Amino acid sequence: MSKTYDYVPEPALVKGNHDFSSINSLITDINLRPTPKGWYIAFGLSNILLFVLLFSTGYLIWEGTGIWGLNQPVGWGWAIVNFVWWVGIGHAGTLISAILFLFRQDWRTAINRFAEAMTIFAVMCAGIFPAIHVGRIWVIYWVFPIPNSMVMWPNFNSPLLWDVFAVSTYFTVSLLFWYVGLVPDFATLRDRIKSKYGKMIYGVAALGWRGSNRHWWNYEKAYMILAGLATPLVLSVHTIVSFDFAVSIIPGWHTTIFPPYFVAGAVFSGFAMVLTLMIICRKIYGLEEIMTDDHIEKMNLIILVTGSMVGFAYLMEFFIAWYSQVEYEKAIFIIRATGPYAWAYWIMISCNVLSPQFFWSKKLRRNVTFTFIISIVVNIGMWFERFVITVSSLSTDYLPSSWGYFSPTIWDILTYVGTFGLFFTFFLLFLRFMPMVAVAEIKGAMPQADPHNYDPETSDYSPQEIEIPEPNKESV
């Protein structure tokens, strides 16, 4: 037994020689210093796109859903594709803030705040589509169980209604979770900002938080319960979104693999989106010491895992279609790969299944530019996945005589592009006015926060020596 063991210590979560105060300044100075010029430019561009959204939605409401490329048999087009895509992106935020919290993954503290922000804004973008695709948006309240003049109730047996409850609950709970995390950081800003109005606004937002440990005690409990609630919630939301498809009897939709496969896809695209945003933000705002390359590597591992799960689901779908011996099921999967939408199918396969496989290489996992490119490729792929599922199944269903090809119109495209305006408008406001890293949480994850890392006699900071375990020498 001549093998030697190398002890690999856990990489430090915060690089550089930081103490609490310097971390505090590093993050909250971004909110306190004057608005940079680049922010105005980015905000202006986002606003233009936001107006594109408002205009295309306004025209849709004026003219009706006929302006979209929908036809018979493709009655669900980009609106549903975009809805599922945006909602899926949102899932990464909850995964990072809730599931990684339950697994005690402290590295989440660097990214959870803005991943949660991303969740909220992505769900807002998603929510627009089901609302406007109903055609008569002025009666959208019919989806809620509100007494109305028809004395009718919504149908609780319908997956579309489940979706209403799932997405609105998801949005509300994400917002609450985000706000709970923000309260101590608003207090930090309240205590640092000089302007009178800033003090007032942040003071109200902080609800009078003063860092009392009697408060922290309930707060931590609340945080854990919320994480415990958000974890099944996030899984249920994309499960229910997949029920929109799986509970119908359209070939290619009516499959039991949809819920887990949709959830894996959601996490996959969401992490890619977090990476895209994080790589830009940490560069612009100089937060490389908090959002380190180690974070990028860990997130790439999750992309690799979920990407492979998605790839496995594609294979499994194909296998089960053959194994079921249902002619229509078999046909739809062959048509997807070889038929009129084969181009979309192969974009999906190459972006979702092949591109994350590069991350088996540690070098590529830690390469920031490469990660950035893959993160965008993945989101393109995930958009095409939803497109393939939604459109190909509808366009070639049971009767060949009713088959039809779907092409989007300019209004489909403008509405989709416009949602980026909504997303980035809110995201830029968030970056400007709220601490983009959870300051209190990251302080709590630093080694200086652990009372055991202090000398028992002098109470000076002295991190515990890591005892490297001796390898077992006894031969078996």
Added chain:
Amino acid sequence: MSTETSENKLYGILAEVRNPKELIDIARTVNKNGYKKYDTFSPFPIHGINKAMSLQKSKLGWIVLVHGLIGLTGALSMIYFMMVYDYPLNISGKSLMNVPAWIPVTFELTILLSAFGTVFGMFFLNGLPKLNHPLFNSENFKKATNDGFFICIEADDPQFEPEKVHHLLLVAGATNIEEIHDDA
């Protein structure tokens, strides 16, 4: 802001320590000396301070449980009322009590109500929002959300005597000891 005149009622005595470990130590000392109305302040929650301060288990779980049960039973009875009693909808002769199909909405409403219970229950237990507080009169206390660790023994405590408290905190190694007054 702090005008320390004798008309202002004394709220308590605030003292600062250097780091989380010292905060735990001083909290333990104060706790062992029999003080009840005191509190410690830190920019983040400190592992193990609940033992030093003898904090009771948070009651939040019960609040959440009650809310969750309201969500669960509320959702089920709402759906039952709407789908079976008030407007029965015959869908190809299937049973009106289609409970499996009600699970998603029931689940979501249970989670929603529990989350409301968690967040508002937490703020309720903490007595927040409370936008003003005597401690905010201290300029030094602003560090509590940055890198400062504080302990405050309140004047309401039955065994509060300013000199004794002052002495106790000083001996325990605290600095920046100051009296906090209500403004009034």
